[in-house]
Amino acid sequence: MLTAFLLTLVAGGATGIGAALGVLGRGTSPKALAGGLGLSAGVMLYVSFVELLPQGAQVLSGGDAITARGTLIATVSFFVGIALIAVLDRLVPEAVSPHEFSGRMAGSHGHTEVRAPDERAADLALRARLLRTGTVTALALALHNVPEGFATFVAALQAPEIAIPVVAAIALHNIPEGLAVAVPVRRATGSRAKAFWLATLSGLAEPVGALVGFLLLAPFLSGGAMGAILAGVAGVMVFVSLDELLPAAEETGEHHTVIYSLIVGMAVMAATLLVL
Template sequence: MLDTIITYLESIDPILAAFYASLFTWILTALGAALVFPFKNMNRTLLDGALGFTGGVMVAASFWSLLAPGIEMSPGEGFVKVIPAAIGFGSGALFIFALDKVLPHLHINHDMSEREGIDAPWRRTTLLVLAITLHNIPEGLAVGVLFGGVAAGMPGASIGAAVALAIGIGIQNFPEGLAVSMPLRRHGVSPFKSWWYGQLSAAVEPIAAVVGAVAVTFFTPVLPYALAFAAGAMIFVVIEEVVPETQLESNTDIATLGFVLGFIVMMTLDVGLG
């Protein structure tokens, strides 16, 4: 099945392939959010474990799928070879840092008094969606730049690696969709609206994927920087939000084991398919 998918994606335009791959990650977000239809509450231990898994996938993807290929395809030797990765990684983290300070949003299971960004008279629903949207911008961008690297024929970029990244991000998007929709359901929002806002948080991924693919296709020299940029953005999200969220209750061991499992899954997918 995977061989068929990879063969098909190799036969079409890489920008279109990036769009299809990011649609897959969006669909899995929607499926995770759909759990609000049969359930009104979710066990907090399970949620923390799932968020830990999400963090593990994102950290593994940042290295195996983005940083390592970015360094490999950079010109030069020694310290010169790592400069694009260092600049891109730092820029990606600073980009999300700036968005985090400007974009109004509310982290999962936090009170309205703890909302972040500039003051805005927006409802809790909107603020929760925007918080997860911050996650999905670098995830969509990561998929796009990797497919763009394939289009540019850069060494270290392959359809298999891009598919592995899309699968890993899709898997960890499942609990992210639930993490948005379930708090809304608990606060009395209807199941359909809870699902709608949950899946909406990933709508930015296809857009970011296409932008990333187009950018590196037409400006090939930026690819090492773009890969590291996506990695830096994802690592910032993991450290600033995902990991702290899993430490609020007494489920730190479960969250840590979830993180390890997520890292193993993403590493295995990348090495196996890439």
């Protein structure tokens, strides 16, 4: 269990990398952001359909041979997972949804924004709006990261060899989430420390989600229930990939980079599973 928690902590802690990039003012190029998000989506989609969903069906079948009943329950659990994360996503205001950040905000590449004296009032209004946006985004991301953390934790409990690439994928897509919080907060307050810690804390909601989920669901993490949870986790990951990662990647305008990275992510996941 300690290993599973540490892996979840690593995944959530990666938000701090994006936060560091944001406070350093280095930002990230559209191509690099598109590549990272596409790679992450490829990994998560492949592991969901090729590993988690079939394994859930196998556990639900009660043996080595996958039965029609096991497949049916796994399929239902898969779509229940999608439904649950979709409902959670709808509760997050669209204006601060994580996939609305494309990494193209002006001033995110270390350039200081200079305004004429007669625009100071507008500048103050802008900074207030940015601070509000950054703070609400941090809260939204924290809420969003709770089920992600539990998904990673469950996968690690079942099979660490599956969880390691999943952790890598989630950590990769947490980096731009850290940027999404740190960039507006840093520009609004001028404080690197506030921007960094607010963004980092939003990512630490993942290990918190793992602990809360485990404490609430520990009695059910065995037998058929584990199979249903694995299939449901696959649904969560597919939804995150299609609703968050790929749309954000496409917003960068680097379509071919997204597609190529998606395929590379699948290939890396396939190679990892074969080796392990």
